[in-house]
Amino acid sequence: MSSDKNKKAADSPENGDSTNQWFFELSDYLKLNDDDDDQWPDDDNVPPPLPEAEPLFFPNTNEVGDFGASGSGSNHLQGSSNAREVSGSEKKDVRERVAFKTKSEVEIIDDGYRWRKYGKKMVKNSPNPRNYYRCTVDGCRVKKRVERDREDPTYVITTYEGNHTHPTS
């Protein structure tokens, strides 16, 4: 129990560079995106996932596809981009949804933005709770969902919903 709290000391993204290299890669990628291209373009364009990551499709039913089954060691980090699809013909709220699977011991991944936790829920498909974060910037309605992998607690699945309309600052 005592060590449980100590682990928090290393919840800094920059700290986990020795073990969480994949995680670090994600952070680096986000930072590059912000520094090289100010930020994600308009909502018309979806932030391209990792160049090496393959956009996976979310079955939209429950599990995250082959995320957990891909524990072969080849794909450490994967991203999924999927806009809200409506069975009808038109969609009003075409909020882009991007999901990333990162290997990290902590769920607090610093991507350059400030997030405020606004809810926690226990999902049935996962023995771990799901955390809901929201951008603290006024005017930015970007939401983030963070949950641990069901079969690989060492993996964290982060789902971004929406696009930031402001610099990381």
Add this chain to the structure above:
DNA sequence: CGGATTTGACCAGCGC
């Protein structure tokens, strides 16, 4: 003092 975090309760949508 301000901001962030926490937990619980409420609501909405969907399935059966």
Add this chain to the structure above:
DNA sequence: GCGCTGGTCAAATCCG
């Protein structure tokens, strides 16, 4: 029609 799950909001609390 009822039950269940997921998602969001609000109030209270704690930390810096």
